Amino acid sequence: MKKVLAIQQKIIPEMIELLKKRYEILKNIYYNQPVGRRSLSQELNLGERIVRTEVEFLKNQGLVEVNPIGMVLTRDGEKILEELKEIIYVLNDYKHLEEKVQKLLKIKRVIIVPGDSEKDKTVLKEMGRACANYVKEIIHEGSIISLTGGTSVAQVVENFPRIVTKDVLVLPARGGIGRDVEIQANTLTANLAKKISANYRLLHVPDNISLETLETIANEPEVKEILEILSKSDLLIFGIGRADEMSKRRGMSPQQINELISKGAVAEAFGYYFNKSGEAIFRTPSIGINFYDVKNIKNVVAIAGGKNKAEAIIATKVNNPNMVLVTDEAAANEIINILHSK
Amino acid sequence: MKKVLAIQQKIIPEMIELLKKRYEILKNIYYNQPVGRRSLSQELNLGERIVRTEVEFLKNQGLVEVNPIGMVLTRDGEKILEELKEIIYVLNDYKHLEEKVQKLLKIKRVIIVPGDSEKDKTVLKEMGRACANYVKEIIHEGSIISLTGGTSVAQVVENFPRIVTKDVLVLPARGGIGRDVEIQANTLTANLAKKISANYRLLHVPDNISLETLETIANEPEVKEILEILSKSDLLIFGIGRADEMSKRRGMSPQQINELISKGAVAEAFGYYFNKSGEAIFRTPSIGINFYDVKNIKNVVAIAGGKNKAEAIIATKVNNPNMVLVTDEAAANEIINILHSK
DNA sequence: CAACATAGGGACATATTAGGTCCCGTATTT
DNA sequence: AAATACGGGACCTAATATGTCCCTATGTTG
Numbered sequence: 001m002k003k004v005l006a007i008q009q010k011i012i013p014e015m016i017e018l019l020k021k022r023y024e025i026l027k028n029i030y031y032n033q034p035v036g037r038r039s040l041s042q043e044l045n046l047g048e049r050i051v052r053t054e055v056e057f058l059k060n061q062g063l064v065e066v067n068p069i070g071m072v073l074t075r076d077g078e079k080i081l082e083e084l085k086e087i088i089y090v091l092n093d094y095k096h097l098e099e100k101v102q103k104l105l106k107i108k109r110v111i112i113v114p115g116d117s118e119k120d121k122t123v124l125k126e127m128g129r130a131c132a133n134y135v136k137e138i139i140h141e142g143s144i145i146s147l148t149g150g151t152s153v154a155q156v157v158e159n160f161p162r163i164v165t166k167d168v169l170v171l172p173a174r175g176g177i178g179r180d181v182e183i184q185a186n187t188l189t190a191n192l193a194k195k196i197s198a199n200y201r202l203l204h205v206p207d208n209i210s211l212e213t214l215e216t217i218a219n220e221p222e223v224k225e226i227l228e229i230l231s232k233s234d235l236l237i238f239g240i241g242r243a244d245e246m247s248k249r250r251g252m253s254p255q256q257i258n259e260l261i262s263k264g265a266v267a268e269a270f271g272y273y274f275n276k277s278g279e280a281i282f283r284t285p286s287i288g289i290n291f292y293d294v295k296n297i298k299n300v301v302a303i304a305g306g307k308n309k310a311e312a313i314i315a316t317k318v319n320n321p322n323m324v325l326v327t328d329e330a331a332a333n334e335i336i337n338i339l340h341s342k
Numbered sequence: 343m344k345k346v347l348a349i350q351q352k353i354i355p356e357m358i359e360l361l362k363k364r365y366e367i368l369k370n371i372y373y374n375q376p377v378g379r380r381s382l383s384q385e386l387n388l389g390e391r392i393v394r395t396e397v398e399f400l401k402n403q404g405l406v407e408v409n410p411i412g413m414v415l416t417r418d419g420e421k422i423l424e425e426l427k428e429i430i431y432v433l434n435d436y437k438h439l440e441e442k443v444q445k446l447l448k449i450k451r452v453i454i455v456p457g458d459s460e461k462d463k464t465v466l467k468e469m470g471r472a473c474a475n476y477v478k479e480i481i482h483e484g485s486i487i488s489l490t491g492g493t494s495v496a497q498v499v500e501n502f503p504r505i506v507t508k509d510v511l512v513l514p515a516r517g518g519i520g521r522d523v524e525i526q527a528n529t530l531t532a533n534l535a536k537k538i539s540a541n542y543r544l545l546h547v548p549d550n551i552s553l554e555t556l557e558t559i560a561n562e563p564e565v566k567e568i569l570e571i572l573s574k575s576d577l578l579i580f581g582i583g584r585a586d587e588m589s590k591r592r593g594m595s596p597q598q599i600n601e602l603i604s605k606g607a608v609a610e611a612f613g614y615y616f617n618k619s620g621e622a623i624f625r626t627p628s629i630g631i632n633f634y635d636v637k638n639i640k641n642v643v644a645i646a647g648g649k650n651k652a653e654a655i656i657a658t659k660v661n662n663p664n665m666v667l668v669t670d671e672a673a674a675n676e677i678i679n680i681l682h683s684k
Numbered sequence: 685c686a687a688c689a690t691a692g693g694g695a696c697a698t699a700t701t702a703g704g705t706c707c708c709g710t711a712t713t714t
Numbered sequence: 715a716a717a718t719a720c721g722g723g724a725c726c727t728a729a730t731a732t733g734t735c736c737c738t739a740t741g742t743t744g
Contacts, residue, residue, distance in 0.1 A: 011365075011422060012357055014360070015354050015356065019350070048734080068740050381719085408721065409711095410712080691738100696734090705726085706725090709722095709723105710721090712719080
């Protein structure tokens, strides 16, 4: 397969571009269906007419169905989309990219999804799906899974296939942070647990509380118990954020944010802020998984994409050689860029 | 590979046409190099400008080199051409075609080359090459190879790779026929023998002689010896011709030709004329391999292409289940046409 | 039930590209 | 030295791709 595609890239590169274009269209229809021509063309950054021409073609091929309510992939279309993914994967030589990033970051494995999640929302969904598929394989009887909040992890949960597990426990890696209920660790925990028919426990802790109250809460028997189980997680799924964005989203005061940034914080993950060297220089006043526990977790899966996350991804060093990173093409290229120019 | 191509046919069917076009161009450059743009466009039945555009593209891809003397394939170009062949092969599902024809003719194997040798001279060369590659594999120590004349067999010899064999003997299957020295069995025999570093013997017999003289010659010790070895051939390569064409080329009188045709002769091979039912109804007054010997030869390879040869191919029944046919797409389709409509 | 938003498809002007044709300077052959 | 065949420049035209706007149907919402 690789050989055929290599030859084709040499002899009919225009067709390969066309292939990618149609793949993008199929993918976008799939993730937004039922969707209209105009919103699709916006989503894809393509002219309305060109989308129309392509859709007409795809309709003739029996891959999309066009209803007055919008366009939908047919069964065939879904099948082709699935198979196209593999082709796109080989075409862009992601295998090679993955290995490169994996070696640069000195982690266990990197999984790269085509595209740029900043520009194309479906890429984030693909990342979630890729991550979910990976995680699915390592869940076993008795697994204790902990996860953080955030849009990326939310996509992992959303795209998690419904499976039946035995004796699995899902926990939030941190107490509730942020206002958006949909992407809070607690919500995601409950949703994931339902999807995989697992048990779950939650951590209800208010945001930005004083250190004293925090300590009091942490000593509550119920909370304490969860924190203890948490430290025994054998699978942690967490998103990586930029320090500037996350500090704002967490509602920190401008002064605090300034201080944080001036100290060199560039990344945030499971409540910790990291500087460029990967040192944890600040901890969100909240309860949850301990930084030093993370090192010993058997499976640590980070998820983050988009060019602007590259620096944060590099900075987030959990010093766990078992870490797996799920990211997108844009971030991967930028990571290589940064680390190679050093 | 088959799967990838199947998906691509669904999602980018335009690809196939383009791929074939560029394949044709590469192939034609290869077989005519160094060749100019104009003669190429004539050869390909394509506009001068379109050839130019494509050649410019191929030049940019580093597949052809453009000199003031003409265009030449680069090393890369040759490699790609070779690999494209396989893709074209799978794309057109020749495997399937081959099996169909093989079953219809009830022979051992059919090898089909893309295109139509009537319209495109390079197809004949490809047939020769395909045949040569097949033959190369079955030659072994002590092989006795016999071959006829004709343009098709000439291409087999021309495209035979230079190899070193041990104790191989090459013989003409018949005494010299036709005026064109280049394609006489004797010439081909000598040429093939040189290419594979084998020994060879020749049969110098004048054309269209009286039966008496023929018998006298056949009893010459030297000739007799060769005829004896000939009957022990373990590999026969022969071309198949149309009865009407061959009788003319052999210089038969109009009366003789008329008689032959009215008796139903449609095919000619190694000096015998066959009717539609595959019965040998006439023998050229010349010496050479015996029809009844052919049945017992271990490897019999026939080569013939072009739509108008289809009938002759069907008619040439040597009743040897070991026969292998090398032909082209046009002939193969026509064979199926004829035999299916019956 | 009516107003509205959004769907696909028709129609057409325009930008872009592909293709046909002819010519020219140059290098090679005769 | 003349003739031939080469690639490449130039330019016109045909074909195609794309942008734009409008129309009618169909769900949705107040």
